[in-house]
Amino acid sequence: MKVYTLRYKTAWSGDEMLMVYSNLRAVINRLEIMDLHDNFDEEETVIIECMEVTSEETSLERLNNIRKHYAEKKNK
Numbered sequence: 001m002k003v004y005t006l007r008y009k010t011a012w013s014g015d016e017m018l019m020v021y022s023n024l025r026a027v028i029n030r031l032e033i034m035d036l037h038d039n040f041d042e043e044e045t046v047i048i049e050c051m052e053v054t055s056e057e058t059s060l061e062r063l064n065n066i067r068k069h070y071a072e073k074k075n076k
Contacts, residue, residue, distance in 0.1 A: 001053045006030055011043030024050075 004027045009016045021027045027048055034040060054062075 003051055003053055005047075005049045005051055007045075007047040007049070008034075009045040011041065011045075 004021045004024055006019045006021065006027050007016060008019075019030065021030070031046070034046075040046075
């Protein structure tokens, strides 16, 4: 499953806020809210990223694949 994050960092305080959204439209809605509130400043940073949410099952499968890879490599 993928999610979108919006990271907002203020220049004057250095504070950082991270918000997570289920789709890009929700991120755009948040940007529009910030625009309406006049929250944008040229010295502030806004970063939008698409990220993967990985389940425990998937991460365990990946871990076992890597373990298998190194075990096979060691036995060669």
